[in-house]
Amino acid sequence: MSRKRFDDMPCSIARTLDLVGDWWTLLVIREAFLGVRRFSEFHDHLGIARNILTDRLRKLVAEGILVQQPKAPPRRGTEYRLTEKGRDLWSVLTALRLWGDKWVYGAGKEPLIVRERASGAAVAQLLPADAVGRPLDPRGLVALPGPGTPPEVVARYAPKRA
Amino acid sequence: MSRKRFDDMPCSIARTLDLVGDWWTLLVIREAFLGVRRFSEFHDHLGIARNILTDRLRKLVAEGILVQQPKAPPRRGTEYRLTEKGRDLWSVLTALRLWGDKWVYGAGKEPLIVRERASGAAVAQLLPADAVGRPLDPRGLVALPGPGTPPEVVARYAPKRA
């Protein structure tokens, strides 16, 4: 009677949450983005229980989001680094951060700012764009079933009477 | 000895996760984005236990992410609708969805597609932009502490020796 798994749902959101959606995983990944590499650093920064951290790091390595490597011979210990798959979670973390900046902290009280080095401009929003980077109008977007959705699920969202 | 709370961490990501980061909440919000309004619809679509759904809806209403309204007199029951605060989670859901599309399903097998009505172009990425919508170079971004970060936290990320 474990936690309900989402891995059978035909939904990218649910499947992603199934991999990184527990309480600690995204914070571990956040630390990795901030340059943390070692078990003890994750532990000290997050205050996570050691057995839970062990479990999360192992799962993230198994999923290919982190890689674990022994350090070069003069240094002892191992280090955990983000893979491309892990670095691709940048948008997820940024979306969460921007929402919290706005709705939890409020303008001017952000704990972390991300700037473009060259211009000094801070990242303030994430804009939807097509595959070649052309921005899309957020107000004109419609959702529709893709090739991965079984017909019975499509039917659930159909209007009851046209 | 409950779950560790994140509400004391100086981090927008942690604070946001504290509000919407459990297993079901973001899926409830996803359903709300797809037009679901009623308790029984959330229950049927998600397969969530009723007591858990009750709890999640109540918390979301308490946080101002959903509003609960009795339906207009001819219809019985109540309905749950997203507030602006809730609709602002669109980027979070989209970021999760795009990651899952890419790393779980793969191109051409997405369960859900979001298109711009006018052009038919699908949302394929989220691009960082500044406050006025000017796109920023993802490779040239640097993170630095904002006004909300206490000095002792800043020190943890400082290089050990310059």
Added chain:
DNA sequence: GCACATCGGTTTCGTGACGCAACCAACTTG
């Protein structure tokens, strides 16, 4: 007028995920 369905829950109970703290082994340093 009365049985019955629907909606939106509440209650009870059992399991497992998680927090905490103690312990541990390998390796380095003084």
Added chain:
DNA sequence: CAAGTTGGTTGCGTCACGAAACCGATGTGC
């Protein structure tokens, strides 16, 4: 050789969650 650092494992207790039964208020069929 003793002590510290790193990267864990082990026990134990609690609480969050899942499943299913129950429940009251509001319609609805006849």
